[in-house]
Amino acid sequence: MKKKLMKTFGKLHLWLGLGSGLIVFIVALTGSIMVFEKEIDQYINSDFYFVSTIGKTKKPIDYCTDLLQKEYSVKKITRISTFNDPKRTLLIVGKDTDDQSIIFAFDPYSGKILGSVDQETRFFSIVLSLHRHLLLDDIGKLITGTSCLIFAFMLISGLILWWPKKIKNLKQRLTVKWGASFKRINWDFHSTFGFYSFLFLLTISLTGLVFTFDWFEKGIYYFADGTTKKLSNKVENPTKTDPKLNKTAFYQTIYNQADSIFDYQGNIQIRMPADTINSILVLKENVEKTIPFQSSAAYFDKYTAEIIESRPYENFSRGDKIRRLIYPIHSGSIYGYPTKIIAFLVCLFALTLPVSGFLIWWGRKKK
Structure with missing residues (x-):
């Protein structure tokens, strides 16, 4: 029974990963850029933001x-x-x-206009639009939201598949065998660093669901306040x-x-x-x-x-306070640069997961 369940998880992990891989790559890439949006924009356009x-x-x-x-x-x-x-x-x-x-x-101080920019065509507005709905409005929003939901399942199923049958094999699962073949390094990289980044990526993906699904946001309020009513x-x-x-x-x-x-x-x-x-x-x-x-x-x-x-x-109610924490948690800005750096690194790793996962599948397919 357990063997059959693991086989089912393996198939779901494989095919859902192949189906959503491109979307995950785009969302992770744009997400890594958005982590330091404020710092990058203010550095490049300092005259726009500072007197x-x-x-x-x-x-x-x-x-x-x-x-x-x-x-x-x-x-x-x-x-x-x-x-x-x-x-x-x-x-x-x-x-x-x-x-x-x-x-x-x-x-x-002087009332002088220092510059102007079109809100919709500025670089980071386009990146954000690509991140949230692939520049496709409502249909794109549904695609990225569904992919985010699939990614959360992928993380959980990946952890189940990664977990060693015997504790004595745990050390082997926690390290990358850099001297091995490319196929082995790729598998270790995918699974080992997937384990280390699991909690961070799961948190980012779950908080991302709030921006797409109304039912998920209502669930937060119900969990915190016992009602789906939020502060208007x-x-x-x-x-x-x-x-x-x-x-x-x-x-x-x-x-x-x-x-x-x-x-x-x-x-x-x-x-x-x-x-x-x-x-x-x-x-x-x-x-x-x-x-x-x-x-x-x-x-x-x-x-x-x-x-x-x-x-x-x-x-504010507990639900409203939690809701206002969603964006800083999702973007990694909740505790300043330490959490921003973590968010940036795990997002960069996330965009490699579809690639390394595809290579694992392709290697097995050829075999």
């Missing part, structure tokens, strides 16, 4: 948004990102007359029509209120609603915390800039 001189006072945010709308054909502001680091630029995302999203970088990122706007108030300091007023409500050092992001119903969402990330993405939320009237509701991070 050359730190001034004494900053221009009001509305000075910059007005400049975009008056002189750069920006018809709608969608997102504003400010940073606690005084060297960082102010980033504003706006849509032009062709409905294209453009990211503008401002010197917050939307709050309905109480004011239904624009009262035509003086909005010369509209965004700055929202920023100042959010900054004072949450009394800690942090990066603040203002998100405009995509519809006509909901209010403005403001997130303030606590940069004093070791683990990133611990952001409190506040909601503001999109016509009057009045506070509607505030939700400190401490009041």
Whole structure:
């Protein structure tokens, strides 16, 4: 019975691996690139993300948004990102007359535009799109999500197949016999390093399921809170029509209120609603915390800039807190460079698994 079960696992491991190998290769390759996205992008485009001189006072945010709308054909502001680091630029995302999203970088002290880039065609946006849905939108998202699910099974079945029948053979399974034939080295490389990276790759693949499958995300909330209900990122706007108030300091007023409500050092992001119903969402990330993405939320009237509701991070449910850990765990950024390096290395190893696995199968097929 056990022998038959192992044979079944072996066949599933083989054919599922061959079927999903190319997708796993693409996702692992793009994932390894995305691990150090921030560091690479900021190094290559330092003038876009950092100012050359730190001034004494900053221009009001509305000075910059007005400049975009008056002189750069920006018809709608969608997102504003400010940073606690005084060297960082102010980033504003706006849509032009062709409905294209453009990211503008401002010197917050002088109000001068330092550069702009199309949000969808920037290099890392394309890499992310390739990583999440192969540039194929919903159908691609389903393909990568299914491949991610298969990869998780591959890891578990691979561990079962790797596990030695006798404990005395464990040492042999934990080392690569570098002096052997290429066929033996390839098999050892595939299985041995697969064991060492098992836990990390399983964690990355399972957290990746959240970005594809709604049922998996609901499962996290049910496990943590006993309900599938999650904290909504939307709050309905109480004011239904624009009262035509003086909005010369509209965004700055929202920023100042959010900054004072949450009394800690942090990066603040203002998100405009995509519809006509909901209010403005403001997130303030606590940069004093070791683990990133611990952001409190506040909601503001999109016509009057009045506070509607505030939700400190401490009041979030366990499910919401776990959900906000998914991205830093998946990307390896949860504990900074140590976990990023681990994520980068295991992703590089993951892209070799379809290749080494194919060579193992091809060698047996020839034999």
